[in-house]
Amino acid sequence: MDLIGLNYQTIRKLLLQQKITSRQLTEKYLHNINEGTEINAFISIFNEDAICLAREVDKKLLTGQAGILAGMVLGIKDNINIRDFRTTCGSKILSNFISPYNATVIQKLKEADCIFIGKTNMDEFGMGSSNENSYFGPVQNPVSRSKVPGGSSGGSAAAVAAGLVTASLGSDTGGSIRQPAAFCGVVGVKPTYGRVSRYGLVAYGSSLDQIGPIASNVRDCAQILEVIAGFDPKDATSANIAVPEYSKQLDRGVKGMVFGLPIDFFGEGLNSEIRMGILKAADILKKHGARVISVPSKYMDFAVPAYYIIVTAEASSNLARFDGARFGFRAEEFSDLEEMYVNTRTLGFGSEVKRRIMLGTFVLSGGYYETYYQKAQKVRRLIKKSFDWAFQKCDCLLTPVVPTTAFGVGEKTHDPLSMYLSDIYTVSANLAGIPAMSLPCGIDSSGLPMGIQIMANHFDEATMFQVAYFLEKHLT
Numbered sequence: 001m002d003l004i005g006l007n008y009q010t011i012r013k014l015l016l017q018q019k020i021t022s023r024q025l026t027e028k029y030l031h032n033i034n035e036g037t038e039i040n041a042f043i044s045i046f047n048e049d050a051i052c053l054a055r056e057v058d059k060k061l062l063t064g065q066a067g068i069l070a071g072m073v074l075g076i077k078d079n080i081n082i083r084d085f086r087t088t089c090g091s092k093i094l095s096n097f098i099s100p101y102n103a104t105v106i107q108k109l110k111e112a113d114c115i116f117i118g119k120t121n122m123d124e125f126g127m128g129s130s131n132e133n134s135y136f137g138p139v140q141n142p143v144s145r146s147k148v149p150g151g152s153s154g155g156s157a158a159a160v161a162a163g164l165v166t167a168s169l170g171s172d173t174g175g176s177i178r179q180p181a182a183f184c185g186v187v188g189v190k191p192t193y194g195r196v197s198r199y200g201l202v203a204y205g206s207s208l209d210q211i212g213p214i215a216s217n218v219r220d221c222a223q224i225l226e227v228i229a230g231f232d233p234k235d236a237t238s239a240n241i242a243v244p245e246y247s248k249q250l251d252r253g254v255k256g257m258v259f260g261l262p263i264d265f266f267g268e269g270l271n272s273e274i275r276m277g278i279l280k281a282a283d284i285l286k287k288h289g290a291r292v293i294s295v296p297s298k299y300m301d302f303a304v305p306a307y308y309i310i311v312t313a314e315a316s317s318n319l320a321r322f323d324g325a326r327f328g329f330r331a332e333e334f335s336d337l338e339e340m341y342v343n344t345r346t347l348g349f350g351s352e353v354k355r356r357i358m359l360g361t362f363v364l365s366g367g368y369y370e371t372y373y374q375k376a377q378k379v380r381r382l383i384k385k386s387f388d389w390a391f392q393k394c395d396c397l398l399t400p401v402v403p404t405t406a407f408g409v410g411e412k413t414h415d416p417l418s419m420y421l422s423d424i425y426t427v428s429a430n431l432a433g434i435p436a437m438s439l440p441c442g443i444d445s446s447g448l449p450m451g452i453q454i455m456a457n458h459f460d461e462a463t464m465f466q467v468a469y470f471l472e473k474h475l476t
Ligand code: GLN
Pocket: 125, 126, 127, 128, 129, 151, 152, 171, 172, 173, 174, 175, 176, 177, 204, 311, 423
């Protein structure tokens, strides 16, 4: 059985008809992970524990008590806590940290009878766009080994694309689910801020972070979001808003809908094949009774600077807790408390994390706070307003996910600014808090996957999925 692209609907049918057991399926995935092509997608692999879980699921399947995602094999980004397993965040400083509790999303997926097969590789603390900033080494793009898989949820996206899991969870602070999904040719969803509980997700930029699914198809993402979304009293930012059954509303077509193409997302720097891919998708929508209009997006140029000011400010504060006293790694040599902090952080953090802590401390410091941080917050408000305006006219916006297809390994590692600029189309959704997803929209002339981004209004993931489902059917 070919596990690449295998969707959960097919798996569930096979499980219910007893043509395969959850245990057999899990063993196949484990075989692919352990003996298949080595792309370094995992930091930890749960060999025995995954089989144990699968056995339990098989029992439940026999008695008709299996949960709604029974037997779905998942990889979990290594910044989401699973009790009794390591949560490293791709960092040396947490390389020996064992989580004492489950994140809320993990609890919910457990109740739905998912199988956790391991923790996926990532850029350290979510900081990066290529997965080259992991203490555990870079991840390779399974489509083309000399290319990066994107980041920071590169392990999660690559594992789906390589058939090492049915689906995975990632986190998205400025594009970390959508960008690797686009680079690896899979579907990735960043929900509305507040839609999914962040309890148990190690914080990077707390006002931007969201957990979301990555899968080979839209329906699987919709089903996973249905399970993990919803109010959680343990997360003060989680919203008490009903969660629709996304997977039951997918097939509603696009007739009468209005789509916006934000003008500045199609300017200089965008790869022409990606542009054509998106315009082709727009044409398909038009042919099926939708209207496509241009909408202004005038603050686009300020999105990356505003994002990198806000996210580094929040990161510098969030990462202050990793000091060797309470969690994970501690330097062996020091003569007093301060030296213990300094040596632990010097040895424990990688260079990109240090750069961000310094940037964040700088933009928050006296004299610069108004010039940088406060101004960035003003830009954030303007970006949010411009989306509010666009969603009065349109149901969804269509944009590229990244200006290019997957770039080469090592191509941008010595030029952080060019790395940051690859986030240009993804960060504004985080700044505004709206849902956005990446959907494959073809292969370019060198054989690399291209992605289209669909953005929707706050808490309107249902419409976003409906459009994605339609395009998925018509683009392939
Ligand atoms: N590439 C962006 C950054 O480095 C986004 C990361 C993310 O979404 N976690 O901050």
